[in-house]
Amino acid sequence: MLLISCPWCGEREETEFHYGGQAFVSYPADPESLTDEEWAQYVFFRDNPKGDFAERWVHSAGCRRWFNTVRNTVTSEFLS
Amino acid sequence: MRLAQGGEIDRTRPLTFTLDGVEYTGFDGDTLASAMLANGIVQVAPSLYRQRPRGIFSAGVEEPNALVQVGAEPSLQATTVRLRAGLVARTLSGVGRLTPEPEQHRYDKRFTHTDILVIGAGPSGRMAARTAAAGGARVILVGAGLPELSDPSGNVESRGPLGGIGDELAATQLRVLTGATAFGYYDSNYVLVAHKQTLWHIRARRVILATGAHEQPIVFENNDRPGIMLAGAVRKYITQYAVLPGRNAVVCTTNDSAYATVAALVQAGARVTVVDSRPIPPDLAPKGVEVISGLVTNTEGRHRITAAAVTTGSTQDRRIECDLLAVSGGWQPAVHLFSQSRGSVRWNGQAFVPDASAQANRVVGAANGTFDTRAALIEAAEAAVEAAAAVGYPVAMPPLPAVQEREITPDNPVWLVPGDPANQFVDLQRDATVADVRRAVGAGMRSPEHVKRYTTIGTGADQGRTSNIPALGVIAEALGTTPGELGTTTFRAPSVPVSFALMAGRDRGKLHDPIRTTPIHSWHVTNGAEFENVGQWKRPWFYPKPGEDMETAVLRECRAARTGVGMQDASTLGKIEVVGPDAGEFLNRMYTNAFKKLAVGSARYGMMCKADGMVFDDGVTMRLADDRYYVTTTTGGAANVLDWFEEWSQTEWPELAVTFTSVTEQWSTIAVVGPRSRAVIGLVAPDLDVSNEAFPFMTFRETTLHNGIPARIARISFSGELAYEVNVSGWYGLAAWEAIHEEGRPYGITPYGTETMHVLRAEKGFPIVGQDTDGTVTPHDLGMSWIVSQRKDFVGKRSLRRPDTARPDRKHLVGLLPVDPGQLLPEGAQMVALDAPTTPPVPMEGHVTSSYRSAALERTFALALIRNGRNRIGETLRAPLGDRVIEAIVTEPVFYDKEGARRDG
Ligand SMILES: [Zn+2]
Secondary structure, three states: OOEEEEOOOEEEEHHHOEEEEEOOOOOOOOHHHOOHHHHHHHHHOOOOOOOEEEEEEEOOOOOOOEEEEEEEOOOOOEOO | OEOOOOOOOEEEEEEEEEEOOEEEEEEEOOEHHHHHHHOOOOEEOOOOOOOOOEEOOOOOOOOOOOEEEEOOEEEEEOOOOEOOOOOEEEEEOOOOOOOOOOOOOOOEEEEEEEEEEEEOOOHHHHHHHHHHHOOOOOEEEEOOOOOOOOOOOOOOOEOOOEOOEOHHHOOOOEEEEOOEEEEEEEHHHEEEEEEOOEEEEEEEEEEEEOOOEEEOOOEOEOOOOOOEEEHHHHHHHHHHHOEOOOOEEEEEEOOOOHHHHHHHHHHOOOEEEEEEOOOOOOOOOOOOOEEEEOEEEEEEOOOOOOEEEEEOOOOOOEEEEOOEEEEEOOEEEOOHHHHHOOOOEEEOOOOEEEOOOOOOEEEOHHHHOOOOHHHHHHHHHHHHHHHHHHOOOOOOOOOOOOOOOOOOOOOOOOOEOOOOHHHEEEEOOOOEEHHHHHHHHHOOOOOHHHHHHHHOOOOOOOOOOOOHHHHHHHHHHHHOOOHHHHOOOOOOOOOOOOOHHHHHOOOOHHHOOOOEOOOOHHHHHHOOOEEEEEOOEEEEEEOOOOOOOHHHHHHHHHHHHHHOOEEEEOOOOEEEEEEOOOHHHHHHHHEOOOOOOOOOOEEEEEEEEOOOOOEEEEEEEEEEEOOEEEEEEOOOOHHHHHHHHHHHHHHOOOOOOOEEEEOOOOEEEEEEEOOOHHHHHHHHOOOOOOOOOOOOOOEEEEEEOOOOOEEEEEOOOOOOOOEEEEEEEHHHHHHHHHHHHHHHHHHOOEEOOHHHHHHHHHHOOOOOOOOOOOOOOOOOOOOOHHHOOOOOOOOOHHHHHOHHHHOOOOEEEEEEEEOOOOOOOOOOOEEEEOOOOOOOOOOOOEEEEEEEEEOOOOEEEEEEEEEOHHHOOOOEEEEEOOOOEEEEEEEOOOOOOOOOOOOOO
16 A cells, blocks of 8 residues: 655555546636547546656545645656 | 474473364464374365375465364464364365354454564564664564464564564564564555454565575475475474474485485484485485485375385386475575565576565565575674664664584476376365466466466465476476576465455444434434435435335325425435635536526526536535535535535636535435425424415525524425425434424324435436436436536536537437336336347347336336437337336336426425
8 A cells, every 4th residue: 555645744545545647637728619539638538658657646535635746657656 | 293302382281172073182382283293194185176185285374285174264274273272173175165154253453653574583584673673663573473363362462582582672662473474565565464363554664574485395296195295394393393294204305405304304213215306415414314316206105105206317216115205396485575565586597586676675584595594694684784774773783693604505406207297286275287287388378377377276275385386397398498487477465365354354244334324313213214325324215104015105105295295304415515705606617507696595406517528416506695505416426526626626726716615414404395395394484484475496595493493494396396405403403303293293294215205206307316327428318408508618518519429319318107007117127129139139228227116107117218218209118127028118207297387386
């Protein structure tokens, strides 16, 4: 079980967190102006790299704050 | 046979035990296996598939043969069961059977942090723990050994001495878990340890693995007879338990380690012949012991070995009579835990040894392939010094005990001796032979993982401790490669069998999951409600009167709500206060319909979608003030909706000033439903003008009940009837309920449960998110296009015009009326066309999502998601149900009061 460092609370057990997927995928400013393909990219497509990955986590059983971090998907080591 | 002297058993404490119905005696300190051998029993139950005689093979967790059931607990290894007085055991052929009886013992869990965790209490582990603790670091030493399942109170940790760790450590932060086994190694140095009846969860900053090594067998023909044992096990039985497993022994070895067994056997009075695979065996045997350069090729004997056939490589093949054959095919480091920690291993020509760590750990001693005692102790001390410095409690290298160095003759590893492959056993527990492995390779398997699954080798309770390496050797030989090229199979937790009871701990029965009840719960219990689980909530399902079954009770409850007045505890509805100057704007972005301009004092039903346009939750929201909304959610969706709001607020729109507070528990909600509800509310809330003009549909009023309870009463209806929702502080929930029930008595007010609520809403075609939807249903699919705003953006809106989402022939929510009004369609039933074929493939048209008997309609009816359903009104479909078929006509989903005439009373 991973030990995850919440920027607000410090190191806590993985079971206190929920995973939020790839970071920096913003909600489009004007969804109606997007093509179907562009909108589908936002809704359905995410990167799945082997290695370092910027992703979102939420400390749901703690301070309930969302934060961004970089994790290595092979080793599960948190790099930031 | 028990030796007259020696051993670590307590001869002053004889213990009587029963095996397969016969009573025997052993001593405190025995395992069941050592006590069996002391009583001359080597044979255990026959093998799983081929029913071949088998015997005790090892003295530890690698045991493949000696499986026993002890009391109610099946599939224990006799070699790891500590003997206790009155123990009743039965030998098992490969598999056990769980007892249906509930577990009587109490199991528990402990969670702890430590600076340094040392796993393994052999010489290396003890050296590492003693060294690491000297500087003041918190150290836990997990002593591999007997699980001591017999000790019912055994949740004790020991600070006492453990073979060499003495009083000088009393002042340190060293904790010793004796009789404990680490069996799982997870991320961030998280290790699970089975310690008697306690499951320890240990988080360590550093881990030192001193898990030792497992002796490997040699595969020859008929290598499975009782009386064939691992050489190290024979030595352990003699030295630790003072048991001589045989008087006339052959020791077959590929390495030096078995000579310690030879010495022990000779000292215990046995006659010994050594068969050594090396061309020039070392001069290590005591005087008078014959040492032959060669290999055992076959054995004789029925219920016990009687002779070994030996090839010497020359013409002089031999047949040696014996009652014990001790085998040593070399040692495989116990890399299970290291491998679980994602450490890599490499093949050193004889065994897989640890290579690179993936976590903050080190492997020392035999577990690292370091078999020389002095080198192992140095390795352990160095690892401890490094770990102690890393955690901030530095220590110096300790003095090392003098250990006599000796010359080592290199091993000559042999995995397979030529012979009949059908009787050369690779995995004794799975009864798998060399022939089985070759068959797997012949069938095209190349990877050890595939061969393992094809042959089941390594999948027994012993986790392949004595079979993985021989199997790799045989596969490598068949493929013309080396075990190193093949690599090992993956090691997974638990590395030793762990009982379900230990894993469960106290999370059983009532403690398995929290139970949530409303403030009115006691009334429901007193009044005979049957309960339904909705998430963690216990909700009244229906209230049967004496003699009523569910169907009768629900029909009565429905009739009351449609013709008189009913009441329901709706307190489990999720409730969230959304507060701030931007609360309206935020809700506008979340819901498909608009809330920003909702008037204070009014309520509105809303629906939410995920970004893919699929319905996620729904509920009624009231505007309490300009900057304050009271949102209700589905009972099951409350936590998810709160999380959803937080996510969008924090990650997308931090500029919106809005906060969210769960108030589900703070409010009790009582629905008062039916044509007579206005009269009841008028009596309960005398200050309130309940006329339709003064208090219209979808508004709410703050008032005080006649008993002084402050209340927020809303005109909301989930049944189509005139209805009110009385919201009061949770503290007053029961009092408010009792007041309403009392005032409603003259009108025959009828408490009803979730089943009636479901029927009433279904008669009106109101969907329940999660029952009539499943994450693939849009508001349009539900026929609720009216709730989708065309003027504003909301999450999911753009998805609604994606080609697939906008398809006119998607599955639509429609009604189904069975042709026979007495037949009830089962929920989940698949609907097919009338002319659909009766044999597969049968095209599915959709499925039934809700189905009930209706008092108002005096017949059965259902809701269903049907392909292109709204354009198939009037069509008859079939539900093939195995032994019968129900035909039903597709209808509009609203069955009752289509005009909505009943809403205002
Ligand atoms: Zn936090």
